[in-house]
Each structure stands twice: as structure tokens, then as C-alpha cells.
Amino acid sequence: DGGITQSPKYLFRKEGQNVTLSCEQNLNHDAMYWYRQDPGQGLRLIYYSQIVNDFQKGDIAEGYSVSREKKESFPLTVTSAQKNPTAFYLCASSIPGQNTEAFFGQGTRLTVV
Amino acid sequence: AQSVTQPDIHITVSEGASLELRCNYSYGATPYLFWYVQSPGQGLQLLLKYFSGDTLVQGIKGFEAEFKRSQSSFNLRKPSVHWSDAAEYFCAVGGGATNKLIFGTGTLLAVQP
Numbered sequence: 549d550g551g552i553t554q555s556p557k558y559l560f561r562k563e564g565q566n567v568t569l570s571c572e573q574n575l576n577h578d579a580m581y582w583y584r585q586d587p588g589q590g591l592r593l594i595y596y597s598q599i600v601n602d603f604q605k606g607d608i609a610e611g612y613s614v615s616r617e618k619k620e621s622f623p624l625t626v627t628s629a630q631k632n633p634t635a636f637y638l639c640a641s642s643i644p645g646q647n648t649e650a651f652f653g654q655g656t657r658l659t660v661v
Numbered sequence: 662a663q664s665v666t667q668p669d670i671h672i673t674v675s676e677g678a679s680l681e682l683r684c685n686y687s688y689g690a691t692p693y694l695f696w697y698v699q700s701p702g703q704g705l706q707l708l709l710k711y712f713s714g715d716t717l718v719q720g721i722k723g724f725e726a727e728f729k730r731s732q733s734s735f736n737l738r739k740p741s742v743h744w745s746d747a748a749e750y751f752c753a754v755g756g757g758a759t760n761k762l763i764f765g766t767g768t769l770l771a772v773q774p
């Protein structure tokens with residue numbers, strides 16, 4: 549079945565450590581996105597990529613980094629510079645351009661301990 | 662500025678009652694509008710979408726939404742709510758080449774027996 553796989557589902561990190569969240573899709577979509585979800589704030593865009601080897605900052609990119617070396621993969625690294633990293637992270641993909649919707653993974657809950 | 666407003670943070674309805682969730686948007690160009698549903702700890706599932714044409718759109722699980730350009734609204738409705746509809750609902754607006762989505766803060770729906 550086609551879809552988006554995020555791993556792990558739960559992740560714990562010590563303060564000061566970097567951690568990488570995985571996102572893989574087999575929908576053959578060119579565009580991929582990372583969103584952060586906090587209670588009462590909806591989803592906010594961290595980074596997005598329209599094509600391999602290219603990506604752009606979203607609204608809250610500080611403290612995060614991404615890469616897009618393969619079409620099907622868009623990993624997100626939460627660095628130690630991110631001051632409040634505890635959140636639910638959602639990856640999505642879509643066909644670039646208009647008249648298309650985004651498909652979402654099941655999310656990764658990151659907790660800093 | 663582009664934005665989505667969901668004025669109701671939390672709504673409780675009785676099973677079998679009708680439902681309307683409100684969504685207002687601010688968007689400079691022709692909006693593409695979406696409603697997504699999220700169960701606790703899960704990703705987002707698309708309920709319905711509006712790109713153009715008929716302003717009343719039908720979605721999955723018996724939901725519908727009406728686009729009203731004059732009111733900048735895209736309210737979600739269901740004539741008879743089931744207990745399984747309890748979840749959080751997000752309205753989103755997107756468009757343009759990047760297909761980035763702007764989300765509202767969500768409405769949490771509780772269903773009383």
C-alpha cells in the first residue's frame with residue numbers, strides 16, 4: 549500500500565542532543581513537508597521540499613535542519629539549538645502545484661527529558 | 662496576511678445531533694480549502710477539499726462543507742453525528758505552486774451518548 553511512514557512513533561531526547569526523525573513515502577510525490585503540532589496552535593510549517601536536493605524554510609525553521617537526497621525520503625533533524633523541541637511532528641507529501649491535497653504520516657512524538 | 666480561523670476550540674454534541682464546525686480564511690489569491698480530521702496521537706486524514714466549481718462539496722464519513730466566498734468561510738457540516746466522529750478537526754487553506762498549507766488551530770469535537 550502506498551503511504552507515508554514516520555519513525556519512530558515516540559522519541560525521547562536529552563537536552564543538548566540532536567535527533568533525527570525519519571519520513572519515507574512511496575507515493576512518488578515530488579513535494580514533502582514537515583509540520584510541528586502543539587496543543588491549541590494547529591500545525592506550523594518547519595521546512596518543505598519541492599524536488600530532490602532542494603528545500604526551503606517554513607515559518608518556524610530555526611533549530612531544525614533537513615535534507616532531501618532521495619525523492620522518497622525527507623529526514624528532519626531537531627538540533628540542540630531548538631529551544632522547545634517537545635512536540636508532535638508530522639510529515640506530509642503531495643504532488644507539487646495546484647489541485648492536490650497533502651497526505652500525512654502518523655507522526656512522531658518527541659519528548660525532551 | 663494569510664490565515665485560517667476556527668473560532669470554536671471545543672464543541673460537544675449529542676450523538677445523532679447535527680454538527681457545524683466553523684472556518685474562516687484570509688487568502689490573497691483563489692483559495693484551495695481542506696478539512697482534515699485527527700484522532701489522538703495519529704496523523705491527519707483528509708475529509709474533503711474544495712478547489713473550484715460547485716461550492717457544496719461532499720466528503721468521506723458523511724461530511725460536507727460549503728464554500729462561501731462573500732463570507733470567506735468554509736464550514737463543515739454533518740447531519741447526524743456518530744460517537745466515532747469524536748476527534749480534532751482542522752481547516753486548512755493552500756494554493757500556489759508550493760502547495761503549502763496554512764492550518765487553523767483546530768476544533769476538538771466531543772460526542773455525548
